[in-house]
Amino acid sequence: MDKQQILLISFGQFEQDLLQQIAAEVQAVFGIPVEVESGYADLSKFYDPARRQYDGNLLIQFIHSEYGADHRKTIGLFRVDLFIPILTYIIGQAIYKGNAGVVSVFRLKSELYGLKKDDDLLFDRFVKEIIHELGHTFGLTHCISPACVMRPSTYIEDVDQKEAAFCAKCRKKLGETR
Amino acid sequence: MTHNVSLLIVDDEESVRDSLYNWFIEDGFEVACAENAKKALSMLEAGHFDIILADIKMPGMDGMEMHRRIRTLDPDAIVIIMTAFASVETAVQALKDGAFDYITKPFDPDDLSHLIRNAARQVEMKSENEVLKSRIVSLENIEDIVGNSPEMMKVLKDVESVSQSNSSVIITGESGTGKELIARAIHSNSSRKFFPLVTVHCGALSEDLLESELFGHEKGAFTGAMFNRKGRFEIADGGTIFLDEIGTISGKMQIELLRVLESKQFVRVGGNKEIHSDFRVICATNRDLKKMVDEKAFREDLYYRLNVVNISIPPLRERAGDIQLLVDYFIKKYCNSMSRDLITIEPAALKRMEQYDFPGNVRELENMIERAIVIGNGKEIRLKDLPISTSVPVSSAESLQELEKNHIQQILDKLDWNISRSAKLLKVDRVTLYNKIKKYNLKKDKEK
Numbered sequence: 001m002d003k004q005q006i007l008l009i010s011f012g013q014f015e016q017d018l019l020q021q022i023a024a025e026v027q028a029v030f031g032i033p034v035e036v037e038s039g040y041a042d043l044s045k046f047y048d049p050a051r052r053q054y055d056g057n058l059l060i061q062f063i064h065s066e067y068g069a070d071h072r073k074t075i076g077l078f079r080v081d082l083f084i085p086i087l088t089y090i091i092g093q094a095i096y097k098g099n100a101g102v103v104s105v106f107r108l109k110s111e112l113y114g115l116k117k118d119d120d121l122l123f124d125r126f127v128k129e130i131i132h133e134l135g136h137t138f139g140l141t142h143c144i145s146p147a148c149v150m151r152p153s154t155y156i157e158d159v160d161q162k163e164a165a166f167c168a169k170c171r172k173k174l175g176e177t178r
Numbered sequence: 179m180t181h182n183v184s185l186l187i188v189d190d191e192e193s194v195r196d197s198l199y200n201w202f203i204e205d206g207f208e209v210a211c212a213e214n215a216k217k218a219l220s221m222l223e224a225g226h227f228d229i230i231l232a233d234i235k236m237p238g239m240d241g242m243e244m245h246r247r248i249r250t251l252d253p254d255a256i257v258i259i260m261t262a263f264a265s266v267e268t269a270v271q272a273l274k275d276g277a278f279d280y281i282t283k284p285f286d287p288d289d290l291s292h293l294i295r296n297a298a299r300q301v302e303m304k305s306e307n308e309v310l311k312s313r314i315v316s317l318e319n320i321e322d323i324v325g326n327s328p329e330m331m332k333v334l335k336d337v338e339s340v341s342q343s344n345s346s347v348i349i350t351g352e353s354g355t356g357k358e359l360i361a362r363a364i365h366s367n368s369s370r371k372f373f374p375l376v377t378v379h380c381g382a383l384s385e386d387l388l389e390s391e392l393f394g395h396e397k398g399a400f401t402g403a404m405f406n407r408k409g410r411f412e413i414a415d416g417g418t419i420f421l422d423e424i425g426t427i428s429g430k431m432q433i434e435l436l437r438v439l440e441s442k443q444f445v446r447v448g449g450n451k452e453i454h455s456d457f458r459v460i461c462a463t464n465r466d467l468k469k470m471v472d473e474k475a476f477r478e479d480l481y482y483r484l485n486v487v488n489i490s491i492p493p494l495r496e497r498a499g500d501i502q503l504l505v506d507y508f509i510k511k512y513c514n515s516m517s518r519d520l521i522t523i524e525p526a527a528l529k530r531m532e533q534y535d536f537p538g539n540v541r542e543l544e545n546m547i548e549r550a551i552v553i554g555n556g557k558e559i560r561l562k563d564l565p566i567s568t569s570v571p572v573s574s575a576e577s578l579q580e581l582e583k584n585h586i587q588q589i590l591d592k593l594d595w596n597i598s599r600s601a602k603l604l605k606v607d608r609v610t611l612y613n614k615i616k617k618y619n620l621k622k623d624k625e626k
Contacts (some may be wrong), residue, residue, distance in 0.1 A: 055195060084197040088284050096203045141206035152205065154287035 004032050005072050006134065008041040009063070012079035018123065019077075025127045028150075029165060030134065030174075043080060053083040056093045056102055066102035074139045075130055079105040091153070094133040096141075101133040113156060125156070128164045132153050135170065139177040157161075182305075183209040183298045186227040188218040188244065189260075190236045194283075198231065202294070215239035215247075220253050228301040229278075233482045234261035234268060242268070245275055254304070256297045290553055311372060323356070323363055327497035333360065336489045339366035345427075346484050348424070349462040351491030354541030357462035358422060358491060364460060367420040373417030376410045376457075390447050393438075399448020411444055414457040424484070425465035425476065436480045449476070459484065463560035492537040494543065501532050504540060508547040509559070516551065523559040526591055534566050562592045567577070583618040586611070595622050 001073060006026060010019055019036045025033040041062065041152065046054045067074040075094070082090050082104045095100025108120050108125040131149050143150035148167035153159040166174060181600070185207045186196045195211040202209045210227070212218035214236055230248060235240035244577065245257050259272040262283040269280040278297055281289065323334060341364050349357045358377065365375040383391055390400075394409030410419060438444045439459060443452050454556055461484050470476035494501070505523055513520050527550075536542050549561040586604065593599045601611040614620070 019272070057193060085191070085193040086197040086284055087201070087287050087290065090287065093200065094204075096200060117286075136204050142204055152291060154291055 002080065005039060006030060006032060007067060007074040008034060008077055008130065009074060010036045010077045011039045011043065012077075013034050014079075016078060017062045021123070022127055022130065025164065026130060026134070041066075048083070051083055052081075054061040054078070054080045054091050056082040056084045057165065058176060059102045060095060060100050062095060063102060064095065065097070068099045072098050073134055074101070075133055075137075076100075077126075077130070078103045079106060080104060081106040089121060091159070092129045092133045094136040094137050098137055101137055103129045103133055108156065108159065110156075121160070124164065125159045128159055128162060129153075131164055135166070135174070136176055138174055140166075140170055140173060143167060145169070182208075183228045183301050183618060184210070184226070185294075186218060186221065186230045187211045187214075188215065188230065188236070188241070188298060189233040190214060191233075194233070197310040201290070204382050205291075205294070207294075207298075215241070215244035218244060219247055219251065222248060222255070226252060226253055229256045229258065229297050231258050231260060232551050234272075242275065244271060245272065245277060249276055252533045256300060258293065258297065280577050287453050297333070323359060324503050325500040326503065327492075328498045329408045329492040329497050329498060332487060333491055337363050338367065340364055341488070342369075343487075344458050345486040346458070347487045347489060348467070348485050349428060349460065349461045349489045350467075351462075351464065351556045352539055353464050354539035355477060355491040356540050357464075357491060357492060358420065360491060361418075361460045361462060365420070365458075366417070368458070370417045370458060371478055374414055375418045376414040377420045377422060378410050383425040385428045385431060388427065391433065393434075393444050393446055394449075394453075396449040403448065406446075407418055409444070409446060411438060411455050411457060412446075412453055413456040416456045416457075418460055421461045422460065424461040425467055429477070434522070436477065436483060439483050442604065447538075450626070475556035478533040493541045498532050502528060505531065505547060508544050509551070511550045518551070521551065521554070521556065521558055524561065525557050527561040527564055530564065530566060534556075561588075562594070578611065579618075582614070583620070586614055586618065587620050588621065590615075 004074060006018065008023055008026070016036075023034040023036045046058045046062070048055055060079070060084070061075040063074055067076075082093075082102060084090055085092065089107060090104075092101065092103035103126070105126050106112070107121065108122055108129065110116060110121060127173070128149055135150050140150050141154040143165040145151060146161060147163045147165075148170055149160045149164055150160055150166065150170050151158065153162065183204055185197050187202075187209065188200070189195050190213055195266060200213055201211050210219055210221065215232075218232070219229070222230075230245055232241040236244075239247075241259055241261070245259065246255055248255055256275070256278040259268075259277045260267065260283055264494065267319070272280050279298070281291055281293060283431065323330070323337075326332075327336075337360060337478045347361075347364060350355050351408075355538050357436050361377075364374060365371060378388075378391060380388060386400075390403075390407070392410050394412055395403050396405060399405050434444075442456060443454050445452060467476055467481055467530070469483070471478050471481045494504075505528065509521060509523065531543070531546075538545075544563060546566070547559070549565060550559040553562065556562045580599075586600075589600050589603055593603065597608055597611060601608045606614075
């Protein structure tokens with residue numbers, strides 16, 4: 001397999017058109033081919049009934065063991081609410097300088113915050129978080145530049161404030177690490 | 179967001195350690211993990227960590243006990259206690275023991291980010307503070323006082339020994355000799371160096387203004403006193419107050435000053451509350467205070483209170499050997515500040531400076547060099563760039579012929595050997611000047 005590749009693997013119902021659009025956006029940012037696949041997994045194994053959430057750490061391990069060896073960078077896309085043991089929730093997570101990560105749309109939906117459904121905004125947010133987690137797999141750390149996609153975003157407002165692109169400093173670093 | 183901050187995570191649960199490790203690595207921290215307190219303490223013995231995130235419940239030694247040991251092992255480390263079992267008592271106890279903060283598992287991601295950002299900011303500010311402190315020390319270094327003549331070496335030795343004490347100091351010397359620089363050197367080499375050095379130019383203020391300046395005033399104390407204002411003695415708390423031109427203060431102020439120096443207490447103008455301030459006094463004057471005491475112009479008791487140590491700075495004319503060093507120092511200083519290439523000084527110009535008596539002392543020399551750099555040719559300071567009269571102090575042993583020879587040589591040097599202009603200045607015709615050059619065998623400086 002081509003090592004210079006990104007694989008976005010979806011778990012749960014995602015429209016194929018939407019996934020293709022996401023892949024195109026990600027490809028434009030990183031400049032390397034992006035493939036999209038549908039994945040199948042028994043998510044109940046990752047469910048924590050006490051927290052009623054899915055364990056992000058276990059899901060990353062699953063992605064890494066199942067897909068990490070084939071492709072350079074693999075991001076699992078989910079619709080469920082993710083957590084890691086120490087945090088109440090996560091939007092996404094990746095192995096720093098590794099080749100696996102997860103992102104969920106669950107916390108990106110406006111409806112969760114009592115706002116009107118907005119598919120365009122959801123698409124923008126999802127793309128930003130996928131690029132953000134891929135950035136970590138390429139060795140980028142969080143950035144203080146307000147518009148940079150690598151700016152940490154723990155709240156949905158933080159996601160909306162940044163852009164789906166790297167600042168000049170992160171872009172330079174990305175070029176050095178690839 | 180790359181930090182130069184190291185972080186140690188101490189938790190017996192592997193999933194917690196891994197989660198936090200990944201979280202902080204993404205933030206650009208240097209992260210290490212320990213599964214129990216014993217391992218964490220041995221890691222702390224081997225090296226320093228800026229922030230320690232410690233679980234409160236661990237098998238063996240718990241987080242609170244570990245925190246107490248960390249306090250003795252590395253008091254600078256910031257400790258954040260985390261627990262899954264929140265209770266007000268343990269939180270209060272952790273904070274009482276000096277923990278930076280306390281956080282309950284599982285954390286809200288935003289709370290954790292804020293907490294660590296604040297802790298990292300404290301670490302960065304602390305190290306920045308240390309850097310700035312060290313810069314302050316080097317800013318007023320004793321080495322910045324230029325001169326290696328025996329007179330200046332004695333002054334430097336006095337500065338060094340007096341810096342370690344809290345005694346009052348009087349610095350005497352002519353105007354422009356660098357009395358304030360010496361005061362700064364004493365302050366910045368003393369244990370008070372991290373507190374303010376407050377300078378008051380007593381000669382520049384009227385009696386009323388000086389009183390308000392030194393002691394401060396309360397709102398409404400006099401017309402125009404719209405706010406409470408701290409006085410210089412109050413601002414100098416912990417540091418040094420430098421009273422320049424002390425010989426100019428009035429009799430009334432002398433009494434007030436004596437009282438403050440004896441009690442270190444004073445009342446703001448218009449106020450009634452006694453204020454205490456811990457300051458050291460350094461005074462400077464270009465007058466002969468002892469003579470003023472004899473003439474009853476300066477209080478004897480105040481004189482002896484101030485004159486515990488006397489440092490006398492010699493005028494520049496008495497240490498001509500330092501002139502070259504000072505010239506080099508100021509050339510470097512002004513060429514750097516004007517972003518110019520370093521220039522030199524031609525021997526004739528330096529020689530003339532060494533013959534000059536500098537009534538304005540080092541200040542005059544400094545201004546002279548700055549001016550010469552500004553108006554000069556950018557390569558070297560020439561005699562004609564100096565605002566010194568070309569006439570050399572006359573030695574009584576010099577003959578009329580010698581005097582004439584030297585005078586013609588200087589005029590020619592100053593005017594770049596322009597014969598027409600030199601002849602005009604000397605009020606002789608060109609032929610006469612040529613004859614004199616031939617007679618005295620005068621040559622351009624470069625040809626000598």
